[in-house]
Amino acid sequence: MNGDPECDVAAVEQSIGHVFADRSLLAQALTHASAATPRSGSYERLEFLGDRVLGLGVAHMLMETYAAESEGPLSHRLAALVRKETCAEVAREWGVGPFIRMGEGEVLSGGREKPAILGDVCEAIIGAVFLDAGAAAAEAVVRRAFEPRMLAPSRRLRDPKTVLQEWAQGRKLPAPTYRLAARSGPDHAPRFEIRAEIDGFEGACGAGSSKRAAEQAAAQSFLHREGIEPEGAEPS
The missing domain is CATH 3.30.160.20 (Double Stranded RNA Binding Domain)
Known part of the structure; x- marks a missing residue:
């Protein structure tokens, strides 16, 4: 992170809408493999978890909001909302790009703006919230970020x-x-x-x-x- 680590963490927490009890989880969620150490690790394991937590949270929202829809349309909506590009949009909205730790080569190649990395970080943060405070807290973060996208009338459903x-x-x-x-x-x-x-x-x-x-x-x-x-x- 940049500058005062505590200020950096607070800024990210405010953007996400969750204050971490264990801030090392957030630090790990913001660490690319190119900057990982044996002690700190990278966001990859948290991303793995966050992908599943995100899918469950979005599926729950869709079931509540579109109670009359069948599985097919719900699946299309789910796919559009959890796709990597949508996750990257959320990460940009959270403003986490400048806080992602990565190696110099990745920084020079524009890594903090790469949709694949931003999407991974979004999922990793959701996974970190789940480990920090449980399913309800993670679903709250998912709802704040993804519900407006779900309800946007212009949002298209299929890639x-x-x-x-x-x-x-x-x-x-x-x-x-x-x-x-x-x-x-x-x-x-x-x-x-x-x-x-x-x-x-x-x-x-x-x-x-x-x-x-x-x-x-x-x-x-x-x-x-x-x-x-x-x-x-x-x-x-």
């Missing part, structure tokens, strides 16, 4: 890969496949090019700083080329 897969299934076509077409850039700032393919159609390419992002971009490219823009598609 491009999901839309493309459902489109293919609806036409009894094979499921889309994603092939790595190219990789460039240094290890700390890679660039991936992925080709989305469905038998009988020309493939479509997309690029991104992670394979996941490139796959979404490739699926969006395929959808756009074929004029497939159904309600609920989420931009890449």
